Amino acid sequence: MLKIAIDGPGGAGKSTLAKALASRLGIIYVDTGALYRTIGYYVRSKNVDPKSAEDVSALLPEIRVELKYENGVQAVYLNGENLGDRIRTPEMSMYASAVSAIPAVRAFLLDTQRDLARKHSVIMDGRDIGTVILPDADVKIFLTASDECRAKRRYDELKAKGIDAKYEDVLSELITRDRADSTREIAPAVAAPDAVVFDNSWMTPEESTEKLYALILEKAGNVARA
Numbered sequence: 001m002l003k004i005a006i007d008g009p010g011g012a013g014k015s016t017l018a019k020a021l022a023s024r025l026g027i028i029y030v031d032t033g034a035l036y037r038t039i040g041y042y043v044r045s046k047n048v049d050p051k052s053a054e055d056v057s058a059l060l061p062e063i064r065v066e067l068k069y070e071n072g073v074q075a076v077y078l079n080g081e082n083l084g085d086r087i088r089t090p091e092m093s094m095y096a097s098a099v100s101a102i103p104a105v106r107a108f109l110l111d112t113q114r115d116l117a118r119k120h121s122v123i124m125d126g127r128d129i130g131t132v133i134l135p136d137a138d139v140k141i142f143l144t145a146s147d148e149c150r151a152k153r154r155y156d157e158l159k160a161k162g163i164d165a166k167y168e169d170v171l172s173e174l175i176t177r178d179r180a181d182s183t184r185e186i187a188p189a190v191a192a193p194d195a196v197v198f199d200n201s202w203m204t205p206e207e208s209t210e211k212l213y214a215l216i217l218e219k220a221g222n223v224a225r226a
């Protein structure tokens, strides 16, 4: 089984590149942020403060999160319902970030992520994949890009989905969220010591995919070709 970890801040291009690499390698792409977004969505629907560890933890027994693969595309189910793009709003980004700092939430989602990597070859994107979820990953990439590049990408993504947003708001929310994600006590979003840090600010997605594909073959060629 091939295990590839891609971590990094929001808007760095993780999902675009991980999807392209997954289809090229014929393995599955796991978007772990969707799991935290789903918990955030449930917490919001119950009008609970996403920063309250006690109140959020009390909701966990009511939550069943499943990742399913439909025609190779990941779908997230909350208590049997496919949430689709409802978890992709800027508000859900902030809810996901808040609940992700709660240890009970991270523990709740740990097995779902590890089980997938036990059963399938995966390329998994998140914040703590190389450090906590798959510390023995074959390849670890920490993807970064400048704040402005990341905000522009996120802004374009939201526009394409028909979600209304201002560039300045997207930029400041991204910076606030990254600061929270990278400085939290539990599983902060930092590069693993053995990760390759890859800044793709000035690259097209195609260029980045080529370079990362070559890196994967170099680091884990025998597993990738198996």
Ligand code: DC
Pocket: 010, 032, 033, 034, 036, 037, 093, 096, 097, 100, 101, 125, 126, 127, 128, 129, 177, 181
């Ligand atoms: O990748 P994303 O933007 O969908 O992630 C949403 C939030 O979830 C992010 O701000 C932090 C949290 N997250 C995390 O703590 N660990 C992960 N492996 C993935 C996401």
